[in-house]
Amino acid sequence: EVHLVESGGGLVQPGGSLRLSCVGSGFTFSNYWMGWVRQAPGKGLEWVAIIKQDESETFSVDSVKGRFTISRDNAKNSLFLQMNSLKADDTAVYYCARVEETTATTSDAFDIWGRGTVVTVSS
């Protein structure tokens, strides 16, 4: 069965850093684009970042550019999100998600999601 499991969330002070991890199983991780999506408490979904299979291309929402870095280690079936200079507005559940392979050139539909990891930025 296909699974994504996130970890690394927690409580951090404004200006601090966190590194989120996501491990995939049940599929060939290196064949897929992967991404992060977040959801602030009581709010809607917000796309955060996406990365190509070989890390040659990455894209992120403007609000995290220069602060968040997406990366991956295909040998360990792992996706990462390094988050620096965290702000209160970054408080959210962070989901790891897989891009459906036929949509990677048209629309990045996320067909598999993890259960999420909670990030709270507060003093």
Place this chain on the structure above:
Amino acid sequence: SSDLTQPPSVSVSPGQTASVTCSGAKLENKYVSWYQQRPGQSPVLVIYLDRKRPSGIPERFSGSNSGNTATLTIRESQAVDEADYYCQAWDGIHYNVFGTGTKVTVL
């Protein structure tokens, strides 16, 4: 960035058809995906490439996209369909945007 606007809420009677709209500039020139999110759960992909259903999604779910509006249609609505629904599309290659979300209530 482009906005994708959805109605905050839609109500439907059991067995009837619910329609959730997603509006955005020149949306017909983009492919739209739809997600269902039940309370306390992760999102689930229910429609991609405007109208394709992933394996395991009931045929009651269908999608369309024309002009500036994409539509998710749920026929024969059931209590289990109560959830938040989000559309998603590209705003530039690989720059994704989600819609504002619609709470569907079956009552």
